[in-house]
Amino acid sequence: MKAIVEKEFKSLFKGFKSIAVIAFFLVVCFAASKFFSNNLDILQTDHAESAYVSSIRALVMFLGFLFVMSLSHDAINREVENQTIRFLVTKSARSSIVIGKFLGIFLFWLICILCSFIVIGLFAKQIFVFDFLQIMCFIAYAVSLTILISLVIKKPSHTTFASILLGIALPVVGLWSVISTKFISEIIKYILPYYYIVKGGYYIIFPFFLSILMLLTALAIFQRRDL
Amino acid sequence: MKIIEVNNLKKKFKDHYVVKGVTFDVTKGEIFGFLGKNGAGKTTTMNMLTGIILPSEGSFTIGGKTNQEIDQIKRIIGVMPDAANYYYDFTAIEHLIFFSKLKNLKMKKSDLLDILERVGLKGHEKKKVGSYSFGMKKKLGIAQAILGKPQVVFLDEPTSGLDPESAVEVQQLIKELSQEGMTIFLTSHNLVEVERICDRIAIMENGIISKIGSMEELRALHQRTIRLSIKIKKEDSFIAHSMKNHLVDHVSDVQAKDQYLYCYLYNEADIPKLIHYLSGQNIDIYEVKTEKATLEDIFFDRASGDEIDMIKTCFLHFMD
Numbered sequence: 001m002k003a004i005v006e007k008e009f010k011s012l013f014k015g016f017k018s019i020a021v022i023a024f025f026l027v028v029c030f031a032a033s034k035f036f037s038n039n040l041d042i043l044q045t046d047h048a049e050s051a052y053v054s055s056i057r058a059l060v061m062f063l064g065f066l067f068v069m070s071l072s073h074d075a076i077n078r079e080v081e082n083q084t085i086r087f088l089v090t091k092s093a094r095s096s097i098v099i100g101k102f103l104g105i106f107l108f109w110l111i112c113i114l115c116s117f118i119v120i121g122l123f124a125k126q127i128f129v130f131d132f133l134q135i136m137c138f139i140a141y142a143v144s145l146t147i148l149i150s151l152v153i154k155k156p157s158h159t160t161f162a163s164i165l166l167g168i169a170l171p172v173v174g175l176w177s178v179i180s181t182k183f184i185s186e187i188i189k190y191i192l193p194y195y196y197i198v199k200g201g202y203y204i205i206f207p208f209f210l211s212i213l214m215l216l217t218a219l220a221i222f223q224r225r226d227l
Numbered sequence: 228m229k230i231i232e233v234n235n236l237k238k239k240f241k242d243h244y245v246v247k248g249v250t251f252d253v254t255k256g257e258i259f260g261f262l263g264k265n266g267a268g269k270t271t272t273m274n275m276l277t278g279i280i281l282p283s284e285g286s287f288t289i290g291g292k293t294n295q296e297i298d299q300i301k302r303i304i305g306v307m308p309d310a311a312n313y314y315y316d317f318t319a320i321e322h323l324i325f326f327s328k329l330k331n332l333k334m335k336k337s338d339l340l341d342i343l344e345r346v347g348l349k350g351h352e353k354k355k356v357g358s359y360s361f362g363m364k365k366k367l368g369i370a371q372a373i374l375g376k377p378q379v380v381f382l383d384e385p386t387s388g389l390d391p392e393s394a395v396e397v398q399q400l401i402k403e404l405s406q407e408g409m410t411i412f413l414t415s416h417n418l419v420e421v422e423r424i425c426d427r428i429a430i431m432e433n434g435i436i437s438k439i440g441s442m443e444e445l446r447a448l449h450q451r452t453i454r455l456s457i458k459i460k461k462e463d464s465f466i467a468h469s470m471k472n473h474l475v476d477h478v479s480d481v482q483a484k485d486q487y488l489y490c491y492l493y494n495e496a497d498i499p500k501l502i503h504y505l506s507g508q509n510i511d512i513y514e515v516k517t518e519k520a521t522l523e524d525i526f527f528d529r530a531s532g533d534e535i536d537m538i539k540t541c542f543l544h545f546m547d
Contacts, residue, residue: 002328003325003328003329004329006328007325082312083308083310083311083312084311084312084313084314086279086306086308086310086311087308087311087313087326087371088329089278089279090277090278090279090301090304090306090308091301091306091326091329091330092301092329092330093298093301094298224281226279226280226281227279227280
């Protein structure tokens with residue numbers, strides 16, 4: 001599994017898109033943190049502490065799905081289509097492949113978000129551990145969903161389209177479900193991570209559980225698939 | 228000692244059984260050839276044994292582990308799948324490093340270079356696999372399959388598409404691996420290759436194994452083990468008919484064509500008896516050639532064809 005984690009992690013760093021995403025995160029966090037440190041009067045509110053992390057939180061909530069899915073939508077179906085999966089599946093357990101892919105992608109985002117938090121921490125002179133964990137739970141959800149989609153949809157060209165569509169639709173639907181009182185939104189809000197983020201506190205553990213549930217579903221599908 | 232035991236293995240795609248129940252075993256250290264036409268089900272069988280696809284019915288064990296313990300089986304096998312692609316941005320050595328890590332093998336770079344040298348890829352280890360020829364990719368396939376000296380090596384058509392020189396090198400390598408104690412399970416279309424290197428052979432037709440055994444056992448099953456061509460003065464169908472009647476325990480068939488008598492014998496010990504009979508009939512013999520049934524004869528079941536010819540000949544004689 002270690003080899004798959006390492007390969008997935010390294011391959012994400014090789015692409016131009018990945019570097020652009022990391023740079024984007026760092027620039028936004030740097031600019032926002034600099035703005036707040038130059039305008040300390042804004043921070044004289046009840047939510048002063050969270051003002052610093054608001055930039056990265058907004059980034060992840062609005063663009064998190066889009067970024068994660070656009071970078072990794074073909075994590076598994078590309079290997080199946082190219083038939084490189086046959087080398088993996090004859091050497092390693094199927095569960096190791098799915099979990100390895102998940103961990104490789106998750107690790108990439110962990111580094112990316114960690115770097116952003118370091119930038120924020122340097123300006124705020126504070127470590128935002130809980131906010132970091134909260135965002136990582138959201139990322140875990142997004143990565144698991146990406147893996148699941150990559151297994152359910154067999155063609156990478158189709159997941160390219162699906163990732164853009166879902167990347168835009170999920171934040172809109174997720175945030176609408178939080179504020180709406182319609183029956184359907186009552187169901188959706190428990191499925192998507194936005195309600196738990198808005199609720200804050202230890203509710204954030206729920207997206208992590210949902211992430212595990214999706215990963216187990218992906219595993220069950222992959223275990224039964226002919227490659 | 229049986230290292231592979233397959234019991235009534237079946238594979239169904241949609242409503243169609245591609246493998247209709249195969250049962251066979253492979254002894255430790257032998258080179259086992261799996262022959263069949265396109266679509267016979269040999270690659271599907273191999274893919275089931277290696278965990279690429281899942282069996283619909285039946286079971287198998289490899290190294291004492293059942294198909295329910297496929298992840299443990301993967302630790303003792305090496306596989307060169309036929310339809311598999313490499314990571315084209317990886318070099319050969321990067322592939323071997325990655326694959327050895329996948330199998331949790333602790334191998335030094337020098338060991339990996341030795342394997343590449345063994346398959347004839349020395350000097351190409353730093354080239355991207357995307358620039359490799361078809362033959363080089365095949366050799367890399369064998370290299371990755373023998374990483375860590377697995378107990379069983381599955382090779383799906385290891386020499387197809389290779390030039391004759393490379394094919395002979397690969398055949399030699401397969402023999403060496405067998406001598407080192409590895410069990411080789413290979414599928415092939417190349418009948419000459421299979422006959423040359425395999426200890427035992429299974430022939431698959433329409434999802435079932437139609438014939439299985441060593442070459443000698445297959446020849447025995449084929450019945451017409453030895454074909455004897457005898458050149459005589461002129462075509463003589465009477466003597467052919469006479470031989471069939473008088474040497475019924477020694478020859479399975481005799482055909483006369485031009486100056487030749489083609490005699491199908493059960494074993495070599497029958498040759499002197501046949502020559503002795505012809506001498507007794509004052510037949511002058513100009514030339515005698517013996518040929519054993521080849522795998523090609525067995526594969527295409529030439530006997531059946533000859534029998535049809537024989538029936539036709541008899542029918543024409545009867546009409547005359």
